[in-house]
Amino acid sequence: MYYVSSQIIRALVQFLIAQGIAPASLDALLATRVRYLNESRYRFPIEDYEQLMRYAEKSLHCDHIGLKFGQSLKTQSWGLLGHIALVSDSLAKVLLHAQKLNTTVRNIGTISLRSDNSLSYLTWQPSIKIAHHMVDELFSSWLSFAKHCCYNTTELALEKVQLTRAEPNPTSLRAYKTVFNCPIEFSASHNCLCFKSSLLTSPLHSANKEIEYLLAAQASTLVSEQDEINQLKAFITAHLPQVPSIEQAACHLGFKKRSLQRYLRSQNCSYSQLIDELRKYHAKLMLQQKVTLLEITNRLGFCEQSAFQRAFKRWYGCPPKKFLALKAFKQQ
Numbered sequence: 182m183y184y185v186s187s188q189i190i191r192a193l194v195q196f197l198i199a200q201g202i203a204p205a206s207l208d209a210l211l212a213t214r215v216r217y218l219n220e221s222r223y224r225f226p227i228e229d230y231e232q233l234m235r236y237a238e239k240s241l242h243c244d245h246i247g248l249k250f251g252q253s254l255k256t257q258s259w260g261l262l263g264h265i266a267l268v269s270d271s272l273a274k275v276l277l278h279a280q281k282l283n284t285t286v287r288n289i290g291t292i293s294l295r296s297d298n299s300l301s302y303l304t305w306q307p308s309i310k311i312a313h314h315m316v317d318e319l320f321s322s323w324l325s326f327a328k329h330c331c332y333n334t335t336e337l338a339l340e341k342v343q344l345t346r347a348e349p350n351p352t353s354l355r356a357y358k359t360v361f362n363c364p365i366e367f368s369a370s371h372n373c374l375c376f377k378s379s380l381l382t383s384p385l386h387s388a389n390k391e392i393e394y395l396l397a398a399q400a401s402t403l404v405s406e407q408d409e410i411n412q413l414k415a416f417i418t419a420h421l422p423q424v425p426s427i428e429q430a431a432c433h434l435g436f437k438k439r440s441l442q443r444y445l446r447s448q449n450c451s452y453s454q455l456i457d458e459l460r461k462y463h464a465k466l467m468l469q470q471k472v473t474l475l476e477i478t479n480r481l482g483f484c485e486q487s488a489f490q491r492a493f494k495r496w497y498g499c500p501p502k503k504f505l506a507l508k509a510f511k512q513q
Contacts, residue, residue: 183309184224184412185287187419191218192258193230196250197237210236221260223419224412227289227311234314245353247317248360254322256330259286265396270388272327273381276303282400289315300340301378304371313346316372321360323374331383338362339376343369410448410455417459422482427452461496464489468501477501 194207208215210232217223237246256263262282266275280292290307305319320342327337341364348354348367357365416433417425425433430452431441445451450458460481467477474486483489493501 183227183287183289185227185230185289186260186285187217187220187223187225188258188260189254189286190225190229190233192254193233193250194218196253197233199253200237200241200249202237202240206236206240207233217419220419222415224415227287227309230315231312234312238314243353244349245317245356247314248321248356250314251318251321251323252325252360254318254325256326261396261400262286265393265400266326267330267385267387268389268393268396269385270390270393271381271385272331272383274393275326275385276381278397278400285400287315296378296381299378300375301381302373302375304373306371313344316344316346320372320374324360327380327383330385330387331380332386337380337383339374340364341366341373341375343371343373343375345369345372410450413455414459417456418463421459421463422480424456424482457492460492464493464496464501468505474501 190211194204194211197207198204211218211225211229214225214229217225234246238244243249256267259266262278262285265278265282269275269278276292276294280294283290283292289309289311290305293304293306295302303323305316307315324339331337339361342357342361343366346367349357412434413430416430427441428438431438434441436444442452445455463481464477467480472480474489478486478489481489483492490500493504497504499507
């Protein structure tokens with residue numbers, strides 16, 4: 182399943198409302214999934230993004246709505262990748278992180294960067310056929326990020342842009358020229374930004390190597406979202422404290438119930454084991470963040486606090502309070 186993070190969908194909905202589209206119309210397009218807009222770990226199917234963009238293009242008579250959205254997009258909407266980008270020390274480092282962590286934001290395409298003498302080429306290719314809006318969003322948001330975060334903004338200029346989409350109408354064509362301010366080749370074989378390689382070493386305003394290292398280590402646990410097990414974990418996490426049934430999970434992944442059960446057996450686990458593993462992971466994390474036992478009980482969907490405490494003792498060999506005391510002792 183191809184997906185887009187809830188942060189991107191939420192930002193798109195907010196942007197379209199600001200453009201004058203009625204919130205009720207957007208809610209109707211997302212149907213029951215609208216309730217997940219504020220669930221940071223939820224993944225929306227790519228069809229939701231495409232549907233929102235098509236509706237916006239038609240309603241606003243704007244073929245370049247993706248460009249406008251990308252320019253308005255805050256870096257924080259890239260989730261953890263956005264936070265890492267803000268504390269990286271150069272554009273080269275940002276793009277390196279983007280290549281590694283792209284699937285935490287969306288898994289629909291591949292980012293690649295290559296250099297040829299004095300020029301560099303940043304490409305993004307979708308894995309399936311989609312409308313032009315997403316590449317417009319990506320390219321304009323990357324350019325906007327660079328302009329806002331680099332010291333040498335006067336040197337920040339593109340040499341050429343290549344887009345697989347057909348040449349747009351005159352109004353939209355002017356918008357593309359304004360955003361990219363360089364020669365643009367439409368109906369190209371790939372989507373690419375071409376720029377001087379020297380720009381890759383442009384320092385960023387808010388570089389912080391220590392924070393960058395910590396965030397990158399945290400992100401490494403989220404990268405493997407492409408396989409079914411991790412998609413399944415993300416789906417279950419997004420629904421907590423309500424634990425989705427295996428039928429719901431199978432439908433989400435495009436499996437039949439028995440097919441999902443067979444797949445899990447082939448991975449030496451079961452649906453109930455996955456749920457238990459996720460609860461174990463989140464319980465420890467929340468406990469270390471000093472969340473109360475009652476709140477952890479509620480967030481993880483346990484019927485009562487005593488049930489959570491029994492589960493915690495089974496997982497870690499001691500009750501939650503003793504676990505924290507032992508951890509504090511070891512740190513002394």
